[in-house]
Amino acid sequence: MTAPTAKLEIPPQRIFLEPTVGFVLAYAARFARGETEQAELRIAVSAVLDMVIENNARGGESVAVEVGEAAGKFRISVINRGAPILLKGGRSGIHSNYYAKFHEASQHADSVTFENSGRQGQAVVLEIRLGAVAAAMSLLAKPAPQVPAIPEDEAITVRRLAPGEEDALSRLFYLVYGYDYINEFVYYPEKIKAMIEAGDLLSIVAARPNGRLVGHVGLVRRHREPAAFEAAMGAVDPMVKSRGLFGQLFAKTMEAVQKTPMQYCLCDCVTNHAFSQRHVAKFGGTELALYAGCQSRETQARLERLGLGKDPESMLRYSLLVSVIPRVPRPFGESIILPESIGERFGFLLKPFGLAYSPAPRFQTLPAMGSFTTSTLRAQSAAFFDLSAPGQEAAEDIVEEWRELLRDGFEYAAVEVPLDAPGLGPLYDILSSNGFFAAGFVPYQSSARLGFRFQALGPTKVAFDDIKVATEHGKKLLAAVRKDYEANCLL
Numbered sequence: 001m002t003a004p005t006a007k008l009e010i011p012p013q014r015i016f017l018e019p020t021v022g023f024v025l026a027y028a029a030r031f032a033r034g035e036t037e038q039a040e041l042r043i044a045v046s047a048v049l050d051m052v053i054e055n056n057a058r059g060g061e062s063v064a065v066e067v068g069e070a071a072g073k074f075r076i077s078v079i080n081r082g083a084p085i086l087l088k089g090g091r092s093g094i095h096s097n098y099y100a101k102f103h104e105a106s107q108h109a110d111s112v113t114f115e116n117s118g119r120q121g122q123a124v125v126l127e128i129r130l131g132a133v134a135a136a137m138s139l140l141a142k143p144a145p146q147v148p149a150i151p152e153d154e155a156i157t158v159r160r161l162a163p164g165e166e167d168a169l170s171r172l173f174y175l176v177y178g179y180d181y182i183n184e185f186v187y188y189p190e191k192i193k194a195m196i197e198a199g200d201l202l203s204i205v206a207a208r209p210n211g212r213l214v215g216h217v218g219l220v221r222r223h224r225e226p227a228a229f230e231a232a233m234g235a236v237d238p239m240v241k242s243r244g245l246f247g248q249l250f251a252k253t254m255e256a257v258q259k260t261p262m263q264y265c266l267c268d269c270v271t272n273h274a275f276s277q278r279h280v281a282k283f284g285g286t287e288l289a290l291y292a293g294c295q296s297r298e299t300q301a302r303l304e305r306l307g308l309g310k311d312p313e314s315m316l317r318y319s320l321l322v323s324v325i326p327r328v329p330r331p332f333g334e335s336i337i338l339p340e341s342i343g344e345r346f347g348f349l350l351k352p353f354g355l356a357y358s359p360a361p362r363f364q365t366l367p368a369m370g371s372f373t374t375s376t377l378r379a380q381s382a383a384f385f386d387l388s389a390p391g392q393e394a395a396e397d398i399v400e401e402w403r404e405l406l407r408d409g410f411e412y413a414a415v416e417v418p419l420d421a422p423g424l425g426p427l428y429d430i431l432s433s434n435g436f437f438a439a440g441f442v443p444y445q446s447s448a449r450l451g452f453r454f455q456a457l458g459p460t461k462v463a464f465d466d467i468k469v470a471t472e473h474g475k476k477l478l479a480a481v482r483k484d485y486e487a488n489c490l491l
Contacts, residue, residue, distance in 0.1 A: 007064065008020060010062065012061060013057070017053060024076055026174075031074065043105075044106075044109040045105075047108075048078050048124050048126060049063070049065070050101055051098050052080045052085075055082045056081060063079065064077075064079035066079070073127045074128040076126040077115075080121050080123070084122050102124075110129050113125050150240055156214065156240065158252050160202070161204070161205045169189070169216060170189050170192070173187065176236070182380070183233070201219070202253075204253045206240075215235065216234070216249070217231060219231060219232075222446035223263075226262075227262040228448075229257070230267070230268075231250070234249075251283075264328070267280045268291075269323070272318060274469060277323075277469065277471070287440075287473055287477050288440050289477075293460060294382060295382075295412075296381060316463070317462070319462070321477075329354060335357065336355060338360060338419070340359055341429075343360075345438070346480055366423030367389070367390065370392065373388070381411040382411070382414070383401075383412070385398050385415045388417075391423075399430070412456070413456040414455050415455070416442055417444075417451055419452055437489055438454060439481060456489075
């Protein structure tokens with residue numbers, strides 16, 4: 001399976017060489033590579049870039065760089081749009097300098113080749129083996145690079161983030177996620193600081209004796225009145241896996257939840273593993289919704305990056321399991337009205353929250369107009385429709401807008417509607433007949449109002465068999481969502 005590529009285009013000037021090398025190394029960091037491996041990659045990429053930049057400088061042709069993963073290899077293509085680089089006889093001819101750079105790159109990469117791209121120019125392609133294949137080959141060729149390990153008996157302290165440590169927190173997220181974490185603000189220390197000072201973020205970190213941060217869990221405020229928080233921004237340096245560090249961080253975060261006035265704490269867990277789900281359930285979390293295929297795998301820390309195995313190749317997109325930890329009795333009220341089509345299939349989700357439901361009138365109608373807002377997240381190829389006032393025309397407009405977004409390459413859509421709005425039954429009929437299926441209940445706009453989420457997928461496969469769920473309640477939710485998906489989306 002081939003991962004999506006990242007691309008960069010630069011003028012043929014050496015001033016852009018180092019930033020471009022940094023771009024390549026940042027992409028490579030997602031594969032949990034050691035410092036020695038990254039150093040060798042730096043030498044190889046620098047040599048090839050220097051060669052192509054020099055070649056293109058005469059005519060001013062730009063240089064393109066593409067990076068990606070394919071068949072267990074990290075592949076870097078540097079596109080030469082200048083005169084073709086010919087290395088035959090290059091030891092003493094006009095290309096002798098190029099030959100030396102090519103030879104240098106070849107010493108630090110598994111392969112370096114030239115590919116003719118026709119009118120697109122010429123590609124100089126470097127390939128680096130990843131994972132078990134790379135380890136086996138390196139044993140035959142040279143000693144495996146040694147990554148400095150953190151001693152098993154080293155004391156790691158779990159505490160609040162101290163003032164001035166915002167830079168270190170950004171660095172931790174880079175080490176775990178590269179530059180692909182879903183919330184971009186983590187790469188801006190000044191934004192982290194402002195959120196903490198405003199009371200919108202409480203950061204729990206794990207620190208080595210030298211002060212280096214190796215873990216984090218945060219409480220992010222999602223609603224002010226009544227207050228609601230989300231346990232989010234989980235990150236643990238792969239160098240300290242298998243120490244129970246995430247459990248310690250989460251337990252410390254739950255202590256903060258107990259001390260902070262709030263209606264509830266929201267948690268979402270990626271379902272390529274069930275590790276974090278078990279911690280949420282331990283502290284009273286109950287599943288409410290499953291966002292099937294809602295996230296691009298490129299913005300999540302895949303298991304191989306964390307050193308915890310490998311995700312199934314069938315998992316083209318990641319799913320999120322959404323749970324709520326109540327902090328007051330009945331955080332969403334005492335009763336609600338649901339249409340039979342939703343109540344019979346998903347009403348069981350409400351019982352742990354003390355919320356009873358009664359059936360809606362069988363012939364309930366949907367208002368004629370309605371209104372909604374749309375937001376998109378390009379990094380996830382996802383669109384979100386907030387249907388604040390359900391209506392026939394609004395529902396039809398959402399369906400049409402989603403068709404347009406599909407043509408534009410989007411792969412996931414969500415429609416959220418408050419449960420106290422009329423016409424949920426007819427709305428479900430319209431959306432389900434156009435490929436939408438149920439996700440479950442959600443705190444509407446992170447408030448004390450409960451809502452329902454519908455979702456739709458583009459031409460991508462949902463690996464339901466590979467979704468990991470830790471609790472019986474969660475497994476029942478997964479089965480209900482899958483049944484609705486198969487009824488509405490499969491021919």
